[in-house]
Amino acid sequence: MLDYFIATLPHFLAYFAVAVGLAMAFLALYAMATPHREFALIRDGNTAAAIQLTGTFIGFCVPVAVVIGHSVSLADMLIWGALAGLIQLAVFVIVARLLFKEISQKIDQGCTASGVFIGGMGLGIGILQAACMVP
Template structure:
């Protein structure tokens, strides 16, 4: 039992390290493309921004978790993880630029409903995306 653990630990660390790297990269890119500054707003106690960013991050993390469980290699996981990130960026673009053009302002103004909507849409699309990523 302990031998199997030692043999598989490097595999776990490699996948986990890549997943954390993907997550950090996604968060950095996501907060750069949104017009509002999520981390500053969260530091100020803005629940709308926290809800929006948390839901979006979960919408990214769930597909990545599914991909990790089904990928054949780390490059395969990284490629599908990038797809998950792109989908979440498109979700925000569609919501903020095409459907509700003032939603970013509403989140900045602490409208929790707007944060729940954006985060919930990201989470919902992430769940659908995860289901589609299983071979």
């Protein structure tokens, strides 16, 4: 059993490092793509921004986790992980730019309902993505 652990540890470390890198890249791109500044708002105690970003982040991580379990290589995982990130960005664009144009301003103002709505939409879409990304 210890031999198996030692033999598979490099694979774990590689997938984990790539997954963390993908997650950091997603957070950076998402924060740049939204009109409000989530990290500054969170530092200032804005619960709406924290809920929105957390839900969206989990909505990204769920499909990436599923893909890790089913991918055939790191490149495969990267491609599907990038797609998960693009879909999460699209969710924000569709909700905040097309359906509810003032929702970003409401998050700036600390409207928790707006943060819960966008975070929940991101989480829900992430769960659907995860189900669809299994061959």
